[in-house]
Amino acid sequence: xxRAQPLEGKTAxxxxxxxxxxxxxxxxxxxAAQGARIILGYQFRYHSRMLQLAPKLPNLVSxxxxxxxxxxxxxxxxxSLTGPIDIVVHAIAFAPATAYEGRVVETTAEDFSSxxxxxxxxxxxxxxxxxxxxxxxxxxxxxSYLGGVRVAAMYKVMGVAKAALEALVRELAVDLGRDRIRxxxxxxxxxxxxxxxxxxxxxxxxxxxxxxxxxxxxxAQSDVADCAAFLASDGSRMITGQTIYVDGGYSIVGVPxxxx
Ligand SMILES: NC(=O)c1ccc[n+]([C@@H]2O[C@H](COP(=O)([O-])OP(=O)(O)OC[C@H]3O[C@@H](n4cnc5c(N)ncnc54)[C@H](O)[C@@H]3O)[C@@H](O)[C@H]2O)c1
Numbered sequence: 505x506x507r508a509q510p511l512e513g514k515t516a517x518x519x520x521x522x523x524x525x526x527x528x529x530x531x532x533x534x535x536a537a538q539g540a541r542i543i544l545g546y547q548f549r550y551h552s553r554m555l556q557l558a559p560k561l562p563n564l565v566s567x568x569x570x571x572x573x574x575x576x577x578x579x580x581x582x583x584s585l586t587g588p589i590d591i592v593v594h595a596i597a598f599a600p601a602t603a604y605e606g607r608v609v610e611t612t613a614e615d616f617s618s619x620x621x622x623x624x625x626x627x628x629x630x631x632x633x634x635x636x637x638x639x640x641x642x643x644x645x646x647x648s649y650l651g652g653v654r655v656a657a658m659y660k661v662m663g664v665a666k667a668a669l670e671a672l673v674r675e676l677a678v679d680l681g682r683d684r685i686r687x688x689x690x691x692x693x694x695x696x697x698x699x700x701x702x703x704x705x706x707x708x709x710x711x712x713x714x715x716x717x718x719x720x721x722x723x724a725q726s727d728v729a730d731c732a733a734f735l736a737s738d739g740s741r742m743i744t745g746q747t748i749y750v751d752g753g754y755s756i757v758g759v760p761x762x763x764x
Pocket of ligand 1: 519520521522523525526527528546547550570571572573594595596597598622647648649650691692693694695696697698699700
C-alpha cells in the first residue's frame with residue numbers, strides 16, 4: 505500500500521543540518537518522506553558532511569551555504585530561490601563556549617548578543633527573507649528547549665535565548681497571521697547532537713530526563729520530526745504562536761516519583 509503523502513506539492517526550506525544526528529536532518533527526512541521538496545541551507549564549516557548527506561534525501565531540490573549572520577551569503581541564498589516556499593524549519597542555535605563558563609551574572613555583552621542574535625533574532629531574519637516566497641502562506645517551525653521557560657542547569661545564556669525565541673514565535677505569529685503564515689516552536693527534550701555536546705554534563709542530563717519523564721525514555725530526533733511534519737501540514741492549519749513540547753512529558757513533572 506502506498507504511504508499517504510500529506511506534504512505532496514509543498515516545498516520546505518530547512519536550516520540546521522550539521523550532521524546525521526541533527527534534529528534538522530531528521531525533520532528534512534520526514535518532510536521528504538511525506539512528499540515535500542527540500543532545500544537545505546547550511547553553514548560552510550559543515551560542507552564536507554553536507555556533500556555526503558544531502559544526496560541521500562529524496563526530493564532534494566538544492567543545498568547551498570548560508571550562514572544566517574552573514575548578509576552576503578543570505579543575499580546569494582535567498583536571491584537564488586525561485587518557486588514558492590510552504591515550510592520553513594529554523595533549527596539554529598549557538599552560544600560561544602565562554603558563555604557556559606563562569607557564572608550567569610558574569611555573562612559578557614558580546615556572548616549575550618552572539619547567543620541571542622544567532623539563536624533568536626535569526627528566526628525573524630530568516631522569515632523576513634523567505635516571506636516574499638510565501639504568498640500562499642505557510643508554516644514556520646523553530647526548535648526550543650525547556651530552558652526557555654525554566655532554569656535548566658548549565659544552559660545559562662541559552663535559556664535567555666530560548667525565552668526570546670519563544671516570545672518571538674508569538675510576536676511573529678500575530679504579525680504574519682494576516683499573510684496566512686503560521687509560526688510555532690517545538691520544545692524538544694534533550695537529544696545527543698553536536699550542539700548539545702557543548703552542554704556540560706549532557707550524559708547526566710539524559711539519564712535524569714529518561715528517569716523522570718512520564719514516558720520513561722528520552723526523545724529521539726524522529727519524535728521531533730513527526731511533530732514538525734504535523735506542524736508543516738494542513739492538519740495544523742489553525743495552530744500558530746505555540747510552543748509544543750515533545751519531551752516525553754518531562755516538563756509537566758514537579759516532584760519526580762522515584763518509587764516507580
Ligand atoms: N539537542 C537537543 O538536546 C535540543 C533540545 C531542544 C532544542 N534543540 C534545538 O534544536 C536546534 C538544532 O540543534 P541540534 O541539537 O540538532 O544540533 P546541531 O548542532 O545538529 O544543529 C545546530 C545547527 O545550528 C546551525 N547554526 C549555528 N549557527 C548558525 C548560523 N550563524 N547560520 C546558520 N546556521 C547556524 C549549525 O550549523 C547547526 O546545523 C537548535 O535550535 C537547538 O537549540 C536541541
